Amino acid sequence: MSDDTSNHPGSTGRTVSREIRLASRPSGWPTEENFEPAEVELPAPAEGRILVRNLYMSVDPYMRGRMNEGESYMPPFEVGKALDGGAIGQVVESRAPGLAAGDLVLHGYGWREYAVMDARQARKIEEILGVPISAYLGVLGMPGLTAYVGLLDIAAFKEGDAVFVSGAAGAVGSLVGQIARRKGASRVVGSAGSQEKIAYLTGKLGFDAAFNYKTASVRKQLAQVAPDGIDVYFDNVGGDHLEAALDAFRPYGRTAMCGAISVYNAAEPVPGPSNLFLAVGKRLTLRGFLVGDHYDRMPDMIEEVGAWLRDGKITFEETVVDGLENAPKAFVDMLRGANIGKMVVRLVH
Amino acid sequence: MSDDTSNHPGSTGRTVSREIRLASRPSGWPTEENFEPAEVELPAPAEGRILVRNLYMSVDPYMRGRMNEGESYMPPFEVGKALDGGAIGQVVESRAPGLAAGDLVLHGYGWREYAVMDARQARKIEEILGVPISAYLGVLGMPGLTAYVGLLDIAAFKEGDAVFVSGAAGAVGSLVGQIARRKGASRVVGSAGSQEKIAYLTGKLGFDAAFNYKTASVRKQLAQVAPDGIDVYFDNVGGDHLEAALDAFRPYGRTAMCGAISVYNAAEPVPGPSNLFLAVGKRLTLRGFLVGDHYDRMPDMIEEVGAWLRDGKITFEETVVDGLENAPKAFVDMLRGANIGKMVVRLVH
Numbered sequence: 001m002s003d004d005t006s007n008h009p010g011s012t013g014r015t016v017s018r019e020i021r022l023a024s025r026p027s028g029w030p031t032e033e034n035f036e037p038a039e040v041e042l043p044a045p046a047e048g049r050i051l052v053r054n055l056y057m058s059v060d061p062y063m064r065g066r067m068n069e070g071e072s073y074m075p076p077f078e079v080g081k082a083l084d085g086g087a088i089g090q091v092v093e094s095r096a097p098g099l100a101a102g103d104l105v106l107h108g109y110g111w112r113e114y115a116v117m118d119a120r121q122a123r124k125i126e127e128i129l130g131v132p133i134s135a136y137l138g139v140l141g142m143p144g145l146t147a148y149v150g151l152l153d154i155a156a157f158k159e160g161d162a163v164f165v166s167g168a169a170g171a172v173g174s175l176v177g178q179i180a181r182r183k184g185a186s187r188v189v190g191s192a193g194s195q196e197k198i199a200y201l202t203g204k205l206g207f208d209a210a211f212n213y214k215t216a217s218v219r220k221q222l223a224q225v226a227p228d229g230i231d232v233y234f235d236n237v238g239g240d241h242l243e244a245a246l247d248a249f250r251p252y253g254r255t256a257m258c259g260a261i262s263v264y265n266a267a268e269p270v271p272g273p274s275n276l277f278l279a280v281g282k283r284l285t286l287r288g289f290l291v292g293d294h295y296d297r298m299p300d301m302i303e304e305v306g307a308w309l310r311d312g313k314i315t316f317e318e319t320v321v322d323g324l325e326n327a328p329k330a331f332v333d334m335l336r337g338a339n340i341g342k343m344v345v346r347l348v349h
Numbered sequence: 350m351s352d353d354t355s356n357h358p359g360s361t362g363r364t365v366s367r368e369i370r371l372a373s374r375p376s377g378w379p380t381e382e383n384f385e386p387a388e389v390e391l392p393a394p395a396e397g398r399i400l401v402r403n404l405y406m407s408v409d410p411y412m413r414g415r416m417n418e419g420e421s422y423m424p425p426f427e428v429g430k431a432l433d434g435g436a437i438g439q440v441v442e443s444r445a446p447g448l449a450a451g452d453l454v455l456h457g458y459g460w461r462e463y464a465v466m467d468a469r470q471a472r473k474i475e476e477i478l479g480v481p482i483s484a485y486l487g488v489l490g491m492p493g494l495t496a497y498v499g500l501l502d503i504a505a506f507k508e509g510d511a512v513f514v515s516g517a518a519g520a521v522g523s524l525v526g527q528i529a530r531r532k533g534a535s536r537v538v539g540s541a542g543s544q545e546k547i548a549y550l551t552g553k554l555g556f557d558a559a560f561n562y563k564t565a566s567v568r569k570q571l572a573q574v575a576p577d578g579i580d581v582y583f584d585n586v587g588g589d590h591l592e593a594a595l596d597a598f599r600p601y602g603r604t605a606m607c608g609a610i611s612v613y614n615a616a617e618p619v620p621g622p623s624n625l626f627l628a629v630g631k632r633l634t635l636r637g638f639l640v641g642d643h644y645d646r647m648p649d650m651i652e653e654v655g656a657w658l659r660d661g662k663i664t665f666e667e668t669v670v671d672g673l674e675n676a677p678k679a680f681v682d683m684l685r686g687a688n689i690g691k692m693v694v695r696l697v698h
Contacts, residue, residue, distance in 0.1 A: 257628050272621025279606050279637030286635040288628035
């Protein structure tokens, strides 16, 4: 390292940053072998740009889709280059108006310790008393907006609806159930992959019922926990869950199709639901969406969900993993369902 | 036959009527063995009721669903009892205000020569100059409304959309394509099951392109005829056609799910589309509907489609089969795709 390179905040020298790169594209479920650490030197920020030190980064299911070549709705990650994704950082050096050293920002350059970016790519965030800032990666961030828009706008939830959510203990699912409860659902049921999660759903989150999709057929278990049927299905997983929901739907039922973990990792095409034709007779609507189309709803979500958070009317969990070097494992574990609530990686502690 | 039984119009005696009954529930594709003729005596109409002699009856794909036990969205047909469905008849005797002998009516008691019904179950229709009255079973009837509502309301067609319709030479499909054309579609393509039908679509009906789904993969052929993708898919068949449409959809594409002939006759569950997850990234909407929910749109449809018909701006075909005894064969042939345009059975000639 030469004399004009420095890692001290506030300097205008070069900054050494560790990052995680995509080493190879996974076939099926990813492993840690698909990732590799690297070290880069970042230049001092030019005019209009900022240097940010990341405090938290997000690992999300959609990232799995980006690891495939051209199969996702977002640009694929490039082999040999750093991954990216939601992160919260602190401004170290700013050459842009409106942002100063010390400010907290939300941006898209995760999977690395430091990032230099155009200041317009960062959004300044404020701490909320009693709420950890990492909430901006979860309940008050992209997952929160996904739950809010998916339930209220895409699935057109209305008071009295019976709601089923899959992946219910995850970052999005846990909020879907609680919003439905707060908005007057007649029944809220969910699925998850462990008894611990089931207990969390029916205990802390106030779901009416929940089941472990690993222990018996989803179709049978959904029929048991929702004997009168469902009006809304919030689909985080696809596959057998969607098939079960199609069976359980009452007339005019609606599915918000949010993700399909069961498909992301499939090496072979997964057959679709064999009962999709039920959509005709039951007049069902299935609608896919990407949260990126709905940022205009962010202020509504932060206002409404933020108020519930402050009043203790909804709760959320995080699974926090420490250290950039553990981000690949955190990502793989999240895909396997090891987390309750939002999975985040803490980079500074 | 006793003296007080008479088959003469206008009498108040009993009327002998032939009818077609469901002899047994088909497994897979139905055959004529699943039907049986019978003869019944009808009483003279009581107060508020009418006696109708049927002139035309309809055979429609949805009837196949009703032949299964409890698997359809309408009450199943009962074994040993007459089938029913759309029919046009002439009032023979009326004991209800507003209807008189000689009036033409549309009603739901097909598959028989005569019917006695509550007058409120019959709708009086007027002949349109140059248009056969059987059109009220097709382009101006339930199939017409299905096409109109499915395209405009369910699939939310808008000017400039590229439209794909399967079963395009059928009663519904042929109208979907023509309405899309009249309403400013950027491209209209269809599939059908014979070269004769393909020629009909691209010739008389003005489709931009059409393909024979029997000669090569639907996926490949759709990609060829709609290289820039599609915005709307009007689904009359399900199965591989829906899968192909999911591939071909542009972002925000919409499917009106109208029927699934490929499913009605399947003895085993048919796997759903393996690419349904594309609905997320492309933000697709799939929506099933039943025309029976949309009778409020009938006046709009008759006004708009009726005007196009009078002005020669749309065309329609009928396949007319003579004789009640041939209705089972007509039905089976229709399911197999033997007809161009609406298949009807003429009972009086």
